[in-house]
Every structure is written in C-alpha cells, then in structure tokens.
Amino acid sequence: MTPLVTAPHASARPVQRAGHIGTDDNRYCGAAVFGALAASATSQVDLTARAFGLRDLTDADREVLRVISLGLTSPDARVWPLKMTRVLAAYGNPYAGYFGAQLGTGSQQLGPGVTAGAAASLAWIRARVGDDPSDAAVAAAVAAHTAERGRIGGFGVPFRAEDERLIGMHKLLAHHPARRRPSWRLMEQVVRALREAHGIAPNIVIAIAALVLDLGLAPHRAGLFVASLMSHTFAAHAVEAAEHDGPWLQALPRDALDDRTRAPRRSPAAEAAAAAGSTAASARRTLAW
Amino acid sequence: MIVDPFELPPMAVTAAAGDAAAPDATTYVGPFDREAWPARLAAHVVSPDPDPRLHGYAVAGDLARFYGAIDVTWLVLRGELPTAAERAAFDAAMVLLAPVGVGEAPTHAAGLARIAGAPPAATIAISAVGLGEQARAEREAMADWWAWLDAPTAAIPACATGAAEAPATAAAPESREAQAARRWLDGQLRSWFGADRGLPDQPLTRLACGHAILHRLGLRGAVVLETVLVWARLPTVMAEAAAVRIGDVRGYPARLPDYQYADAEGAAP
Numbered sequence: 386m387t388p389l390v391t392a393p394h395a396s397a398r399p400v401q402r403a404g405h406i407g408t409d410d411n412r413y414c415g416a417a418v419f420g421a422l423a424a425s426a427t428s429q430v431d432l433t434a435r436a437f438g439l440r441d442l443t444d445a446d447r448e449v450l451r452v453i454s455l456g457l458t459s460p461d462a463r464v465w466p467l468k469m470t471r472v473l474a475a476y477g478n479p480y481a482g483y484f485g486a487q488l489g490t491g492s493q494q495l496g497p498g499v500t501a502g503a504a505a506s507l508a509w510i511r512a513r514v515g516d517d518p519s520d521a522a523v524a525a526a527v528a529a530h531t532a533e534r535g536r537i538g539g540f541g542v543p544f545r546a547e548d549e550r551l552i553g554m555h556k557l558l559a560h561h562p563a564r565r566r567p568s569w570r571l572m573e574q575v576v577r578a579l580r581e582a583h584g585i586a587p588n589i590v591i592a593i594a595a596l597v598l599d600l601g602l603a604p605h606r607a608g609l610f611v612a613s614l615m616s617h618t619f620a621a622h623a624v625e626a627a628e629h630d631g632p633w634l635q636a637l638p639r640d641a642l643d644d645r646t647r648a649p650r651r652s653p654a655a656e657a658a659a660a661a662g663s664t665a666a667s668a669r670r671t672l673a674w
Numbered sequence: 675m676i677v678d679p680f681e682l683p684p685m686a687v688t689a690a691a692g693d694a695a696a697p698d699a700t701t702y703v704g705p706f707d708r709e710a711w712p713a714r715l716a717a718h719v720v721s722p723d724p725d726p727r728l729h730g731y732a733v734a735g736d737l738a739r740f741y742g743a744i745d746v747t748w749l750v751l752r753g754e755l756p757t758a759a760e761r762a763a764f765d766a767a768m769v770l771l772a773p774v775g776v777g778e779a780p781t782h783a784a785g786l787a788r789i790a791g792a793p794p795a796a797t798i799a800i801s802a803v804g805l806g807e808q809a810r811a812e813r814e815a816m817a818d819w820w821a822w823l824d825a826p827t828a829a830i831p832a833c834a835t836g837a838a839e840a841p842a843t844a845a846a847p848e849s850r851e852a853q854a855a856r857r858w859l860d861g862q863l864r865s866w867f868g869a870d871r872g873l874p875d876q877p878l879t880r881l882a883c884g885h886a887i888l889h890r891l892g893l894r895g896a897v898v899l900e901t902v903l904v905w906a907r908l909p910t911v912m913a914e915a916a917a918v919r920i921g922d923v924r925g926y927p928a929r930l931p932d933y934q935y936a937d938a939e940g941a942a943p
Binding site for chain 2: 637643
C-alpha cells in the first residue's frame, strides 16, 4: 500500500530520547539508570512520570501523583472499561484483559482520555485570561470556550450528587501547595463559573487536569499519563477474572440475552431452491454467483 | 505466606450459600447498587439460539448452503444480502485492499510479535490493533478522495493519485498493466453502478481504486469502513507473520530504521 506519510530520506536516522542499552549501564529518558536515576527515583512513579517529560519530581509532586492515583482507584467491576477487562480475561489470559481493555482508555467520552481535553481546555482558558484573573474574566473565557470549542471536559457527575473521588482528593490535598498553583486556582474559578452559569458539578477529571498541568505536563499527554496512573485497577480485575470469571463471562446464559434480531426469514437462494423442489446438494455458487 | 486477595471472604461464602451475612459485616452500597439497570444484554445481529441466525437468515440451513463469506460480511454490516452487482464490487474491493506489506506498520508489528514470542492469539490482537490504526489513518487520509467522488471537480486530490505521498513515483508514467487494471475497473464500476459512476481517466493508486468501490457501495461511516479494511487485511498480515520464526531475534534487522539515542549528556554512535 502507498504509505500514508512521506518517508524521510533513506539515509536519515530517527533520533529517540526514550532509552538505550549500554555496556555498563542503560539510559532512560536522559539519565543513567544505575546512576542518576538510582540516586533520585523513589518509586516506579518517578520512572513513569519521566516517560511523559516530568523529571526531577519533588516530594510535593510525588504526593500529588499519589493522591491522583488514589483518586483514580475507583475499581468497581461494573465500571464499563473494567468490566471489559474481565470479559477479555475470561478465557484465562490476564494480559488480554489488562492490555486489551486499556486500549479503550483513550476514549474522549469516559475515562482517562477525557483528561487530555480537560487539560487542553484549562490551558486554553489560561492563555486567554493569564494568571490571577478575575472571576468575571474566567466566566467570560468559559463562555467563549463553550461557544468556540464546545463543553469543557471534567464536569458532570452521573448517578450521584457529588464526585466522592474529588471530595477525597480535596481532603488529601487540604494543606498541599498544589492548591496554590496557577492551574489549580484557575480550575476552581472555572468550577465556580460553571456552577453559577449552568449548575454543573465538577468531577475528578478537571481536578486531575489542573494538577498535572501544574506539574508541567503537556495537555495532549495527560490522557495516557492518567491511564498509566490507574492501570493498577485494570490489573486487579484482569488477574481475578482470568482465574475465576470463565464460567460467568465466556458465554452469558440464554436467559440473560434480549433477542432484538430480525425475525426468521428465508434467503432468495433458499426460496429459489424450495420453489424448484430441491433439497439436494448445495447450489451455493451457482445460485449466488 | 502469599495471601490470595481473591479468596472469598467468609461473609461472601455464607451469602452465596443463602445464609444471612455475619451481623457485623459491612454492606457496601454505591451507585451500581442503587441504580436500575437493564437485566439483559441486547442482541441485534446474531440471534442467541443454538442454531443462530444472522439478520434473520439461518446460518447452517440457509447461508452456509447458498452463500459465501463475502455475502455474509455484507449481510452483517448492511442488514441485507448483496445484489449480484454489490457482491461482485465488494469482492473486488476486498482484493484490491488486501495487501499490507511487511514494511507497513501492522505487518511489521505482527512480525515483531512473533519474534517476541507472542502466542497466535496475541499476534492476531496485535495485528488487529495495527490494522485498526492504519484503517483510521487511511480513512482520514482519503477523505478528500471521498469528497471528490461525492462531487467531482477538475482536480483529482493528491491522495488518490499518490502525488501526496510520493511525488517522484507519481511523476512516473502509469504502467501498461496499471492502466489496463484501472480501465477494467472503470468498466466494471459503470456496469455495476451506472454509466456515470466510473473512474476518472487518470492514473490512480490501487488504494484509491479500492476506496472508489467502497464509495460507490455506500460503505460509509468509521465503524463500517474501518471494519471492512481490517477484515480485508487481517489474513494477509497474519500470513506474513506466520513466516517469521518465533523468537528469531537474530533474523530481525534491529537497526531498521537506525535509531540513534540522544540526550543532553551524549548520544549513541
């Protein structure tokens, strides 16, 4: 097939900054694994953040990521992407459930993928109003965003009045410096503007978008970053379902299915065969072609 | 001792047995417990019977006897069996769109899956991911061609002639074989869909010809179009992958392309 993008000249070498296997040590996103990284990384979160361009996390930054991860730990088996994990793992392969279901996390309607849009919205508003804007300026920017770019992601709380995850994160960050950072303060103004204008409650996504923006994350990377911080919930379901769910999920019982298919009918070829009185050998190709 | 976190706790065991839960057990209540939900999963295409029907047609007693895979694919996607013209056109499109060479990302990824020792099921899944991504990108890249087919203008978009991707190739004259193939397809399209539904008399890529057929068939929309593209190509990709020996790390050109690692402190040679 013709390539969809123009290939570079054959002699050109693509440069990558993700990693290299060396002779005595390896490099990962700009640092020696058993040198600088071993000295600075306190947990796997440091390495994950580094993949997204977040380097040299402070303890305060790590606390933000810990709180985000806790906020994202809402792992009910009936949440649709997690149910997908269980269904995919039902034949006993946890990898299929864990990785297969997470392909859906890029969704712009549900899950971590929404964070990228929410972060982009906050960045757009901030670029328009600057730092320390008035509530009126933010309200005007929110209205302009809605008119020009559509609704802001991270609002709306289905099935309950308030998002318990957001409340929990607020409590954990009560005295954290993250609440004095610019995107967080702007987020609070956006929340007020949308509450007053439309009575819409925020959900966890807009708060996470603000937190990761204040860490320096590029908005378009926010979705996958957040997905990586909640991957443990997929793992829990994949491991369990692979071991236990086959009898329930490999095939649902007939009485669990609602048949909305077409009523039984006979194909034109079958009609012709019946009219000819033929029930003998298949006339498949001659009739169909 | 390793504790299995999924070992059923005592209250779950007693509840499953129909006994009352322990009096001090906590009851966890949330939105999924409070809300009303449908009790059954809706089937729209495959009847949930031991002898299933597809859009109403019996699989064993009817479709398998009188129709082929092309017919059934059309049926499930469109809801009705194809006419003779639709079947022939769809068949031609599937053939035109089938090749995905080893250098293209879906097939390349499938080969890497084999080298990495992925089992066949995972290799198929990896291939499908690659093909889905390719199909999405292709649908977007061919949007101008679909718009042209909707309302032809003088200039044929570069995505259909190949000029957008490889100007040097596009400048080369169309081969005699390619011209003959395009003119054959033009005649077929006119016979299938009408005298004004053929191809422009200009060099077109094979991909553009395949998409032209899908356009004439009315196979629009991301779900249907991308399904058709993946379905046409998955066997080709898996066949190419099957030729790769599992675990053959030495047989893979690891420096193609020849990535160079670089960071602020240095770079690989």
